Amino acid sequence: MIVGLPKEVKKQEYRVALTPAGCEMLAKQGCQVVVQRGAGEGSGFADQEYEAAGAQLAETAQEVWSTAELIVKVKEPLPEEFDYFRPNQILFTYLHLAAAPNLARALMERQVAALAYETIQSPGGGLPLLTPMSEVAGRMSVQEGAKYLEAFQGGRGVLLGGVPGVPPAEVIIIGGGIVGTNAAKMALGLGAEVVVLEKNGDRMRYLDDVFQGRLRTLTSNPYNIANAVRRADLLIGAVLVPGARAPRIVTEEMVRTMKKGAVIVDVAVDQGGSIETIDRATTHENPIYEKHGVIHYAVANMPGAVPRTSTLALTNVTIDYVLQLSAKGFQGAVQHNPMLALGVNAYRGAITHPQVAEAVGASYTKLESLW
Template identity: 50%
Template sequence: MQIGVPKEIKNNESRVGMTPAGVFELIKNNHTVYVQKDAGFGSGFFDEDYKDVGATVLDTIEEVYAAADMIVKVKEPIAEEYPLIKSHHVVFTYFHFASSEVLTKAMLKSEAVCIAYETVEDKDGSLPLLTPMSEVAGRMAIQQGAKYLEKPIKGRGVLLGGVPGVPPGKVLVLGAGIVGIQAAKMAAGLGAHVTIMDINMKQLRYVNDVMPSHVVTEFSSEYNIRKRIKDHDLIIGGVLVKGAKAPKLITRDMLKDMRPGTVLVDVAVDQGGCIETTKATTHEDPTFIIDDVVHYCVANMPGAVPYTSTLALTNVTLPYVLRLANEGWENACAKDETLAKGLNVVKGKIVYEEIAEAFNWSVDAM
């Protein structure tokens, strides 16, 4: 199979869809890999690294799309890429269709096969291709939140860990999934007082068992959220509904109950955000302020640490890329129920129910 790895062109996205080690495995399996010039540069991988393992480096993104049958990316295609995606393409990347009707319509029009990393689902309900980026984003949420709590950036001026004689900062984490647990772990490591909320009692029991005593659990309800936001310094939105828009747990009117300089980090921004006032931002301009509350809503948080993120992503995507390349998408998905869950848009049809529900459209059966 002809496999293309284009350079990501989303604002400040420095990750790349495949490391040289991943390309090596594909070429070892008798596939041809086309990598766009400087595609890996932001992640610390150079054109010579790809050439050394047998890849062909092409100058332009147009050449990569034209040469490839399967495109392996990191982020969803943006408007400049829409015309490059054709009906013979299999595109394997993060799509987050439910948050963008424009993207969904463009991919339907292309009649390509769109397989979304974020909906590839194991039998136990886990999301193996989303997990590593959720781990990165959860940890980064605290790193970024701690920075934006500083007064020069309009935060409350709170040091999360406190100092002797001064209480630590308070962190509220909404969602006890991968993002929430990683955020709680990082905040606890800094010495902050952490409250983590979820509606899944089994998950809260797990958190209670594994976290230190200054991480407390609480059942998530509007009443409890409204109570906690009044005295917490940093609030992390880490709620995920697979393939669907995130629920709005913090509404516009709640901002008035927060103290000036409170920081909100909405990790769910890719799925529309779990904070009503969320709007996607970039690493170039990451924050905005509403009612004296700082919002950090960067839609590709792991892109700020591309070396770590690219390695972590290729570790989990490579087996699926190999399966798709070796067997073709139809056979690979027929044999692997986990991979089949990644099918979102196929030949002009939506085949993933939650996407259709997001736009009140009908689902076409396979």
């Protein structure tokens, strides 16, 4: 199989979907790997390293897309890439279709076999290809939140950990999954007072046990959320429903009650955002905006700010699936691996993931009916 690696086109996205090590593994499997020049530079991988690993370099994205049977990316294709789509071409990347109905339509119209990293699911409900980026984003949410709490950034002028005689900042985290847990680690490490709101009782017991009572947990309901949001110096949205649009947990009225100069970081912005006042995604170049006196950080590709770490973490978990797709083909790999089958969002002009179908207003078609 010919595997293509185009350069990411999303603004300030420096990650890459294959490392030279991954290219070497594919080449040893008998694949031809076509890499667009400069694709790995943002993550510190030079073109010469890909060539040494057995890849062929292409000058343009069009050359990669037109040649490859399997395209591997990091971020969802943007409109300028839609014309590259071909029937039965395999696309393997983060898609986040719930927040991108135009992309869903393009994949259907061009009959692309599209697999999303974020909906591949283990039997226990884990999201193995989303987890490493959730870990990065969770940790970054506190790092970025602490920065924008500084007065010259427009924030309250509060140090997360306080100092002796001065209380620490209060960090409210909505959602106790991978993002929330990693955000809590960072916030506690900096000395903040941390509250996690979570609706799953077993998860709250887990967090209480792991953090040995150093954070507080609250059942996530509108009453508790409203009271917690009012107290927050830093509010972190860490809610995810696989494949679906993020539910709006924090209302605009709640945001109005927040302290002037408080900061919101919504990690769910790439799935539409879990906070009502997050009405648009931002970029690393212009990451924040102010609404109701509160700083809103809404960057949709947070891990792109630390591309070396993020690329290595991501490709560590994606490469096995890329090898399966390239060795067995789309149908063979998907039928062999039920986890991979859950990653299929679009195939032969149909939406094959129920939550995605509901989110984009399309009919849901069972994948098995399309063989």
